[in-house]
Structures are given as structure tokens and as C-alpha cells.
Amino acid sequence: MSAPAGVGPAVSLRGIRKVFPGHRGAEDTVALEGVDLDIADGEFFSLLGPSGCGKTTLLRIIAGLEFPTSGSVRINGREVGLEPPDRRPVNTVFQAYALFPHMTIADNIAFGLRMKRVPSDEIRRRVTEALELVRLTGREDRMPSQVSGGQQQRVALARALVNRPEVLLLDEPLGALDLKLRQAMQLELKTLQERVGITFILVTHDQEEALAMSDRLGVMDGGELVQVGTPGEVYERPNTRFVANFLGDSNLLTATVVDDGALRLADGSIARATAGRPVGSTVTIALRPEHLDLRHADAPRDAHLDAVHGVVVKAFYMGSAIYYDVVLDGTEGMLIEVRQGNAPGIENYGVGERVRVRWNPHSTTVLAD
Amino acid sequence: MSALGAATARLRRPRPPRTLAPTRAVERLLAGNAWLVFAFLYLPIIALVVLSFNDNRLASVWGGASLRWYRELVSDAAVLSALRNSLIVAVASTVVATALGTAAAIALERFRWRGRRTFDGMLFLPVIIPDVTMAVMMLLFFVQVFRFAGNMLGITGAFGLTTIILSHVAFNISFVAIVVRARLAGMDHVLEEAAADLYASPWQSFRHVTLPLIAPGIAGGALLALTLSLDDVVITSFVAGPGSTTLPVYVFSLVRRGVTPLINAVSVxxxxxxxxxVIVSLSLQGRRTGGERRRDGQRSLPSA
Amino acid sequence: MSTSTGLEQDAVRAEARRGLLIGLPAIATLTVLFAIPLIIVVAYSFGTRTRTGRTDFSTLDLSAYQRLADPLVLEIVSRSLGYALLTTVICLIVGYPFAYHLATRTPRVRAVLLVLVMLPFWSNFLVRTYAWRVLLGSDGPLVRLLGALGIDDVVLLFTPFAIVLGLVYGFLPFMVLPLYAAIERIDHTLIEAARDLHASGWGAFRAVTLPLSRSGVIAGSVLVFIPAFGAYVTPELLGGSRTTMLGSYVVRQFLSARDWPFGSALSVAILAVMLLATTAYFRTGGRSL
Structure with missing residues (x-):
């Protein structure tokens, strides 16, 4: 889990644990457990996970809005675990933006600089720059309620960035926007990050958002960081069932280790993959539906591909692809989902048809659990 | 597929609210009731205003419009002294109660501390306690305080403006605290977090974010305190001393002796x-909206 | 690597200290000016009245409380309860349709009407009650009007009618405002859903609006009942000697009868009724008033 090459990590977390005490006899809630993480300087890092996984708590601990029950938080090498938020070199873009409703957009953006007692002519200059950066020049005298949601979002960004923080924290910053705007803002955020070169830490439950924007991402589940890597690594090589299903969809198959490099599937066929586990042990493998394709059961075999057999039970025409549910031989009704890309000349398979499901052995991932 | 889509779209389109509004007859009844209620609320006030300009002593006989009672009023030393006392008591008790009540609201709404729940309960009592009980409490308290001060310290205390002000503070703290607390509860705590994140110290965050946003609540609480203080008859009459009679207490004693048009003028x-x-505070509040989070996606009853 | 265990507890403790510090002035004031006076009243209620009208604390007993069972006291208590309940019911009957009407106006009309409801509420209570004394008086406009209609010798003032009228007048806004808030909050698609599921207009009202505005009904009732039960100004101005309510009776113990232990016992009893009413309110799921 070490950061890519660079000077030192911008953010370094060690053994972060957070317990929320239960109220009135209720049990304590463990929000975070044993989180170790290094985020490199200038990196765009995403914390991804379902609601309640602890990702927002972790972000708030970095911001200083929450104190860890135990553990160490370092920002550019300096221990900040004891410091209140106003003494940390980080700024946050809050989920619903938290713009001050009684201040103009310019006053909102200038707030942090005023608190730091920056000279007023410098404040004016930097606010103007920040407005240009987020393309809000001309709106500075409006109140936050008088601009659109997308513009509010940009004000929140400018308000944080104008302080030139060492790390910018973003808590589901695009969650309140509609789909079109969200996609546009994803691109804009990414470009902006590259331009200002500040370390961004983004919290999101939206896997596409995390995959599209991040240099690296960390998947969280039940208060623990379960996998950290580049979008490609995490998507192509999920390490647990949770990650395999949280990022995209996966078919999970049970297999037995035959020897180093071969697994036996339920119908007796062999899948080529290295489990790193003793012969005879049971493992779970994950196969992405879009990595599978179908042939007639009696079509000639391709030695380069692994395959299982089954019967089509459902077919959905989705336009760009056709989705099939296939019941596998030798499993008691276990389904595998296949997403076959649609192209002229591609063959359709009907319900009840016997098929062979094939995949490239490289796309097989053996899970750790 | 598209036909089905169009059909669902038609289904989802909100029906005109008219079909949901009560029937025309029920609507008429409701409107009639509303007019009656407004008449009930305002007729006595209007009648009082009219009668205060009646030159005749008898309320039922119109003797022509005049400012006679108002002229008598401004030359009545007792009324003027009572008015002065009332203003002193109201302003002093409001200032103290607003400061203390606002602090109490912040302590209760924004911090977790031991004894918080007990204090919350104690703060609630003065609101539900009837004036009469409160009056008895204050009377007996000051009697004991004076006895103690006389016996132990040799100081003679006496009922007067100070005892009235203290009594009004006692009941007003709670009202201010409740009003301010409601405003604080409606203000998203994340704004204070945002201020802290933008390098504001706890005091700066309060000064630049919390205070401006709860100001209408503080103003509302102060207005309520002022009104309650100017309204009070019972508690004040229990703890007033010679020469410290307030306007409501004076009017109350006059009324019990009989109705005179002079009272009408004072009342008006x-x-x-x-x-x-109220009008001043409403216009102030109108200018300062915001800070309250409106729940979205929820529609209220249809407007007929 | 430094591990900051115990950090969180320090933060929690610091917050607790700050909260207590901010609340302290109010806590101290209320302790001195409210809690201690309350204890003194309770202490007085166990004392006995000497022949000169002073209070004797040498023998603490329940004699003042025993007098609560006097037929005269019981009559006054039941009268107060009766007037207060009647006031509450009338306020509810008049106030509910009124609040409903208010809540179904367009936002602009609604704002104006709300101000119109609030204005009398903020105006001086004594003066508003006094106005009724003028209106109901023997030479007042109402009696003259009835006389002109051929109804002679009607006495309106100093009757139970006048008291209840005054109480309703004084406390109606306390009923209307929570009712309005509760009805206004109701999501109107719920009523649409009820109508869609074949409820009639009245049926939808009974099945949806009424249950969902229950909190307003309870809050309004408590807010009217409590001050009506302990009322002093209204019965003093609009009632007579045969319509004495508890508030006046208590005041009499202090200002004329000089029976402080008995007056204190009565005050404690009133307080008990108030606490009972509010506890019942919170038990039935009421929110903060």
C-alpha cells in the first residue's frame, strides 16, 4: 500500500480506528478499523464504498472535523491528529457545499483568506483568480441561493482552492447534481486537479466516478480499507467478493485447485489460473460478464480459451449488447451472466439452447476470500 | 414500447389539485369559519380603538370623536411613571434574558456535556409553569432573601424595580432559549464545520457564521421576552414595591375599580x-432569510 | 510513528468543558431565580399559618395539603378544570378548520394570514382581555345590540360565558399555530394516494390528514389547557365572585388572606397538574413544544 514514487506521501494514515459511543445503552459503533494509507503528493485519490462503510468518517478525520479514537494522521510528514480543523493545511468541499447563505459568492470564497488575515489586496487578487479558475467571473456579488447547483458546486471548489491547501478533500461533491452535469463536472474536476497540482481526496459511492477520475482509489467496506490500487488494478484484479461486485458486476464461481496453474470448475472443466493455494483447496474466481462470450455447445473448441457449458434461461436485448443468463452444468441452477457485444453478424441464442461460455484465461481473477 | 412509455408518462403527470381540494361547499364553510375567526380576533381591538376616541364617558353613547382621553393621559403622572417603569423593566430584563438564553441555547444545541439533560428539563419548566405559581415562587424567594440579608448581613432589601427585573429574567430566559434553539436546530451544523475547515477559530466561526444566521432567532426571542415582560401582571404585582408599579399592573388596578375611557386610551x-x-421585527426578519434548510421534494397541501 | 490514543477523549472532554462554560451563566441564574424559589415554595407548603398571618416552620406537616380536599377548594378546582377543558375543546373545534384553511392557501396569502393571526398574539394580553370587558359590559355595544333586537336584561359580563369567551380569545392562537404547522407539513401526495385508493374526500381526511396532524392537535391542546387552567387575568376581569378560578384563589391567599402555606400548597398542586399534562403530551409522542 505504499504510494507511487515521489518525495513523501502528502497524507499518511496509520492504524486509524474510530469508535462512536452508543447512546443510552446502545452498542458502540466501530466506524473505522486499522486503516493504513499513504496518498502521494499531487495524486487524485478516491475513497469508494457503499454508504456506512466509513469513507466519509475517514475524510472527516483527515479534515480534523472528527478525531480518531486511535491512530496517526500525518500531512506532508507533520502529525496533525491533535489539531483542530482550522490549523490544518487542508480544505474541504462539503457534500451539500455548505456555502454560507448570508454571504455573497465573493465573500464565501474570501472567507478562509480573511480568517488567515491575508492582506485585503491579496485577497481581492486571489478571489478574482479563483473565480476565473471556476469560470464564475461576474457572479461574485450574487448570493449562493441565486445561482444554479452546478455553480454552487464551483463556488465550493473555489472557496476551498483559493486557500492553496496542501490537500483538497471532496465529500461526494457531485452527488447533488443531475447525471449530465455530473459527467461534465467529472471531466472538469480532473482537469482542474491536473492544472492546480494539489492532492485531491474524493469520497464517493459512485464507482464510475471513482474509476474515471482517480489516479488511485481505495475501496472501503465495513470500516476497513479492502483494496487500494489504480482503477485498472482494482477493476481487473479485485481481491475480494465485495470488491468484485461493488465495482462492476462479477460472476463468482467456486473452483478446486488441481495443481499450480489449474482450477477445476463444477462441471469438471479446467480453468487456467494461479491460486497460490495448496492443491485440493476451494477457491472463488471472479469473471466479468463482459469478458465472457457464447458459442453453440457443439462448436469447435478454441485451445486458447477456457470454457464451461450450460443452458440459456434468459436473454435480454440491450441494444449495444445482449445479456444472457446461463445455468451452468454441474451446479444446482447456478447462473452466469454473459454480456455479448452486439455487432452485425453476431449470433443470437434462444432460451433453452445449450451453449459454451468462453473466456480468456487472463480475465480470471482468483479472490482472496 | 413507446406507447407504454407515453401511457406511464400520462399516469405520472400530477393530477390538477382542484380534484383534491375540498368540495366547493366545504371550501365555503372553511372560508366562512376563517372570516369569523378573524372578526373574533380583531373586533374587540377595533372597538377599543374607536371607543378611545369617544368623547362621551359611556361606551355605548357616541359623543363625537375627540382626543380628550389621550390629552388626559399624557398629563397623568401615575400613567407616565408606570410607563417609565414598564420600559425600564422590559428593556433590562430582555437584554439580560436574551444574553443568557442565547448562551443556554448554544450550550444545549451545539455541545455534549454532563448535566445537559437536567438543564434542558429545568429550562423547560418556566415555560409551562402558570404565572400565578411563578409569582408565588418569586414572592417567597425574595421574602427569604431579604430575611437572610437582614439577619446575616444587616442589609435591608426592598421590593422594587430590581425584584421585578430579576423575576422577569427568570421566566424570560427559557422563552429566549427555546426560540433561539429552534433557529440553531434549523441551521445546518455543517456550516460551522465549513468555517472551521476554512481556518476560522471557534470564536470566529460563531462571530461570522453562527451569529448572523441565528440573529433572526435572537431577535425573535428578544421580541418575545419584551412582549411577555410588557404583558405581565401577576408576577409583577407580587414583587412590585411602592413606586415601582408597571403599566399593566396600573391598568389592571384601574380596570378592577371600573372602566373609564382613560383606560381605553392607555390600552390603545x-x-x-x-x-x-411586531411590524419592526417582521420587516427585519423579512430582510434576513436564509440559513434554514428547506426540505426538498416534499409538497405541502394543495393551494385551492 | 506516533500513535495518538486517547486523543478523542481529550477532544470530547474539551467540548464538554466549553459547553458547560457557555451554559453556566444561565444555569446559575435559573438555579438561583427558579430552582431555589421552587424549593422555597415547596418548603412553605409544609409550614403552618400562625394567627398573625406569618408562616411557622417549626412543625412541618401536610395540613395545608389536607385543605385541598375542602369542598370549596374542590369546587374551584373542578370549575377551573371545566373552564380550561371547555376552552380547549372550543379552540380545537374552531381552530382546526381555521388552521386547515390557512394551510391550503397559496404561499403568499398564507404569509399574510399568518401575520394576521400572530398580531393579536403579540399584542398586550391584558388589553385584549380588557376589550371584552368593554364589549360585554352592561352598557356595552353587545348588550345594547341584543336590547335592540328585543332581548332585554341580558347579563354577559361576570358570567362563565364571559370567562370562557375570554380564555378562547386569549389562547386561540396557541391552538392555531401548532395545528397549522402540522397540517402544512403533510405531504399532499399522501392525500392523492388515498383518493387514488378510492377514499372519499372525507375518508381521505380521516385516514390521512387527521392522523398526520395529531401532533399539532396534542401540542395545541396542551398549549391552550395549561395557561387556561392557571389563568388569572381573564377570570379577574371577566368573571365574578361565583366564577372564581384557581389562579385568583391562589393570589387571594397571598394578597388578602395571608395564608402562605395554603397558597403554596395550591401552587404546588397546580404545578403538578401542569407537569402531568406535559408528561402525557410527551408520552403520546409529542415533540418539543
Whole structure:
């Protein structure tokens, strides 16, 4: 889990644990457990996970809005675990933006600089720059309620960035926007990050958002960081069932280790993959539906591909692809989902048809659990 | 597929609210009731205003319009002294109660501390306690305080403006605290977090974010305190001393002796005073909206 | 690597200290000016009245409380309860349709009407009650009007009618405002859903609006009942000697009878009724008033 090459990590977390005490006899809630993480300087890092996984708590601990029950938080090498938020070199873009409703957009953006007692002519200059950066020049005298949601979002960004923080924290910053705007803002955020070169830490439950924007991402589940890597690594090589299903969809198959490099599937066929586990042990493998394709059961075999057999039970025409549910031989009704890309000349398979499901052995991932 | 889509779209389109509004007859009844209620609320006030200009002593005989009672009023030393006392008591008790009540609201709404729940309960009591009980409490308290001060310290205390002000503070703290607390609860705590994140110290965050946003609540609480203080008859009459009679207590004693048109004039002035306060505060509140989070996606009852 | 265990507890403790510090002035004031006076009243209620009208604390007993069972006291208590309940019911009957009407106006009309409801509420209570004394008086406009209609010798003032009228007048806004808030909050698609599921207009009202505005009904009732039960100004101005309510009776113990232990016992009893009413309110799921 070490950061890519660079000077030192911008953010370094060690053994972060957070317990929320239960109220009135209720049990304590463990929000975070044993989180170790290094985020490199200038990196765009995403914390991804379902609601309640602890990702927002972790972000708030970095911001200083929450104190860890135990553990160490370092920002550019300096221990900040004891410091209140106003003494940390980080700024946050809050989920619903938290713009001050009684201040103009310019006053909102200038707030942090005023608190730091920056000279007023410098404040004016930097606010103007920040407005240009987020393309809000001309709106500075409006109140936050008088601009659109997308513009509010940009004000929140400018308000944080104008302080030139060492790390910018973003808590589901695009969650309140509609789909079109969200996609546009994803691109804009990414470009902006590259331009200002500040370390961004983004919290999101939206896997596409995390995959599209991040240099690296960390998947969280039940208060623990379960996998950290580049979008490609995490998507192509999920390490647990949770990650395999949280990022995209996966078919999970049970297999037995035959020897180093071969697994036996339920119908007796062999899948080529290295489990790193003793012969005879049971493992779970994950196969992405879009990595599978179908042939007639009696079509000639391709030695380069692994395959299982089954019967089509459902077919959905989705336009760009056709989705099939296939019941596998030798499993008691276990389904595998296949997403076959649609192209002229591609063959359709009907319900009840016997098929062979094939995949490239490289796309097989053996899970750790 | 598209036909089905169009059909669902038609289904989802909200029906005109008219079909949901009560029937025309029910609607008429409701409107009639509303008019009656407004008449009930305002007729006595209007009648009082009219009678205060009646030159005749008898309420039922119109003797022509005149300012006779108002002229008598401004030359009545007792009324003027009572008015002075009332204003002193109201302003002093409001200032103290607003400061203390606002602090109490912040302590209760924004911090977790031991004894918080107990204090919350104690703060609630003065609101539900009847004036009469409160009056008895304050009377007996000051009697004991004076006895103690006399016996132990050799100081003679006496009922007067100070005892009235302290009593008004005692009941007003709670009202201010409740109003301010509601405003604080409606203000998203994340704004204070945002301020802290933008390098504001706890005091700066309060000064630049919390205070401006709860100001309408503080103003509302202060207005309520002012009104309650100017309204009070029972508690004040229990703890007033010679020469410290307030306007409501004076009017109350006059009324019990009999109705005179002079009281009408005093009453109209008191009404005008309270209305003026409300109008000033409403226009202030109108200018300062915001800070409250509106729940979205929820529609209220249809407007007929 | 430094591990900051115990950090969180320090933060929690610091917050607790700050909260207590901010609340302290109010806590101290209320302790001195409210809690201690309350204890003194309770202490007085166990004392006995000497022949000179002073209070004797040498023998603490329940004699003042025993007098609560006097037929005269019981009559006054039941009268107060009766007037207060009647006031509450009338306020509810008049106030509910009124609040409903208010809540179904367009936002602009609604704002104006709300101000119109609030204005009398903020105006001087004594003066508003006094106005009724003028209106109901023997030479007042109402009696003259009835006389002109051929109804002679009607006495309106100093009757139970006048008291209840005054109480309703004084406390109606306390009923209307929570009712309005509760009805206004109701999501109107719920009523649409009820109508869609074949409820009639009245049926939808009974099945949806009424249950969902229950909190307003309870809050309004408590807010009217409590001050009506302990009322002093209204019965003093609009009632007579045969319509004495508890508030006046208590005041009499202090200002004329000089029976402080008995007056204190009565005050404690009133307080008990108030606490009972509010506890019942919170038990039935009421929110903060």
C-alpha cells in the first residue's frame, strides 16, 4: 500500500480506528478499523464504498472535523491528529457545499483568506483568480441561493482552492447534481486537479466516478480499507467478493485447485489460473460478464480459451449488447451472466439452447476470500 | 414500447389539485369559519380603538370623536411613571434574558456535556409553569432573601424595580432559549464545520457564521421576552414595591375599580406599541432569510 | 510513528468543558431565580399559618395539603378544570378548520394570514382581555345590540360565558399555530394516494390528514389547557365572585388572606397538574413544544 514514487506521501494514515459511543445503552459503533494509507503528493485519490462503510468518517478525520479514537494522521510528514480543523493545511468541499447563505459568492470564497488575515489586496487578487479558475467571473456579488447547483458546486471548489491547501478533500461533491452535469463536472474536476497540482481526496459511492477520475482509489467496506490500487488494478484484479461486485458486476464461481496453474470448475472443466493455494483447496474466481462470450455447445473448441457449458434461461436485448443468463452444468441452477457485444453478424441464442461460455484465461481473477 | 412509455408518462403527470381540494361547499364553510375567526380576533381591538376616541364617558353613547382621553393621559403622572417603569423593566430584563438564553441555547444545541439533560428539563419548566405559581415562587424567594440579608448581613432589601427585573429574567430566559434553539436546530451544523475547515477559530466561526444566521432567532426571542415582560401582571404585582408599579399592573388596578375611557386610551397606546414592535421585527426578519434548510421534494397541501 | 490514543477523549472532554462554560451563566441564574424559589415554595407548603398571618416552620406537616380536599377548594378546582377543558375543546373545534384553511392557501396569502393571526398574539394580553370587558359590559355595544333586537336584561359580563369567551380569545392562537404547522407539513401526495385508493374526500381526511396532524392537535391542546387552567387575568376581569378560578384563589391567599402555606400548597398542586399534562403530551409522542 505504499504510494507511487515521489518525495513523501502528502497524507499518511496509520492504524486509524474510530469508535462512536452508543447512546443510552446502545452498542458502540466501530466506524473505522486499522486503516493504513499513504496518498502521494499531487495524486487524485478516491475513497469508494457503499454508504456506512466509513469513507466519509475517514475524510472527516483527515479534515480534523472528527478525531480518531486511535491512530496517526500525518500531512506532508507533520502529525496533525491533535489539531483542530482550522490549523490544518487542508480544505474541504462539503457534500451539500455548505456555502454560507448570508454571504455573497465573493465573500464565501474570501472567507478562509480573511480568517488567515491575508492582506485585503491579496485577497481581492486571489478571489478574482479563483473565480476565473471556476469560470464564475461576474457572479461574485450574487448570493449562493441565486445561482444554479452546478455553480454552487464551483463556488465550493473555489472557496476551498483559493486557500492553496496542501490537500483538497471532496465529500461526494457531485452527488447533488443531475447525471449530465455530473459527467461534465467529472471531466472538469480532473482537469482542474491536473492544472492546480494539489492532492485531491474524493469520497464517493459512485464507482464510475471513482474509476474515471482517480489516479488511485481505495475501496472501503465495513470500516476497513479492502483494496487500494489504480482503477485498472482494482477493476481487473479485485481481491475480494465485495470488491468484485461493488465495482462492476462479477460472476463468482467456486473452483478446486488441481495443481499450480489449474482450477477445476463444477462441471469438471479446467480453468487456467494461479491460486497460490495448496492443491485440493476451494477457491472463488471472479469473471466479468463482459469478458465472457457464447458459442453453440457443439462448436469447435478454441485451445486458447477456457470454457464451461450450460443452458440459456434468459436473454435480454440491450441494444449495444445482449445479456444472457446461463445455468451452468454441474451446479444446482447456478447462473452466469454473459454480456455479448452486439455487432452485425453476431449470433443470437434462444432460451433453452445449450451453449459454451468462453473466456480468456487472463480475465480470471482468483479472490482472496 | 413507446406507447407504454407515453401511457406511464400520462399516469405520472400530477393530477390538477382542484380534484383534491375540498368540495366547493366545504371550501365555503372553511372560508366562512376563517372570516369569523378573524372578526373574533380583531373586533374587540377595533372597538377599543374607536371607543378611545369617544368623547362621551359611556361606551355605548357616541359623543363625537375627540382626543380628550389621550390629552388626559399624557398629563397623568401615575400613567407616565408606570410607563417609565414598564420600559425600564422590559428593556433590562430582555437584554439580560436574551444574553443568557442565547448562551443556554448554544450550550444545549451545539455541545455534549454532563448535566445537559437536567438543564434542558429545568429550562423547560418556566415555560409551562402558570404565572400565578411563578409569582408565588418569586414572592417567597425574595421574602427569604431579604430575611437572610437582614439577619446575616444587616442589609435591608426592598421590593422594587430590581425584584421585578430579576423575576422577569427568570421566566424570560427559557422563552429566549427555546426560540433561539429552534433557529440553531434549523441551521445546518455543517456550516460551522465549513468555517472551521476554512481556518476560522471557534470564536470566529460563531462571530461570522453562527451569529448572523441565528440573529433572526435572537431577535425573535428578544421580541418575545419584551412582549411577555410588557404583558405581565401577576408576577409583577407580587414583587412590585411602592413606586415601582408597571403599566399593566396600573391598568389592571384601574380596570378592577371600573372602566373609564382613560383606560381605553392607555390600552390603545399599549396595543400600538406592541404592534409597532411586531411590524419592526417582521420587516427585519423579512430582510434576513436564509440559513434554514428547506426540505426538498416534499409538497405541502394543495393551494385551492 | 506516533500513535495518538486517547486523543478523542481529550477532544470530547474539551467540548464538554466549553459547553458547560457557555451554559453556566444561565444555569446559575435559573438555579438561583427558579430552582431555589421552587424549593422555597415547596418548603412553605409544609409550614403552618400562625394567627398573625406569618408562616411557622417549626412543625412541618401536610395540613395545608389536607385543605385541598375542602369542598370549596374542590369546587374551584373542578370549575377551573371545566373552564380550561371547555376552552380547549372550543379552540380545537374552531381552530382546526381555521388552521386547515390557512394551510391550503397559496404561499403568499398564507404569509399574510399568518401575520394576521400572530398580531393579536403579540399584542398586550391584558388589553385584549380588557376589550371584552368593554364589549360585554352592561352598557356595552353587545348588550345594547341584543336590547335592540328585543332581548332585554341580558347579563354577559361576570358570567362563565364571559370567562370562557375570554380564555378562547386569549389562547386561540396557541391552538392555531401548532395545528397549522402540522397540517402544512403533510405531504399532499399522501392525500392523492388515498383518493387514488378510492377514499372519499372525507375518508381521505380521516385516514390521512387527521392522523398526520395529531401532533399539532396534542401540542395545541396542551398549549391552550395549561395557561387556561392557571389563568388569572381573564377570570379577574371577566368573571365574578361565583366564577372564581384557581389562579385568583391562589393570589387571594397571598394578597388578602395571608395564608402562605395554603397558597403554596395550591401552587404546588397546580404545578403538578401542569407537569402531568406535559408528561402525557410527551408520552403520546409529542415533540418539543
Amino acid at each position: 397606546l399599549m396595543l400600538a406599541g406592541s404592534m409597532l414592535l
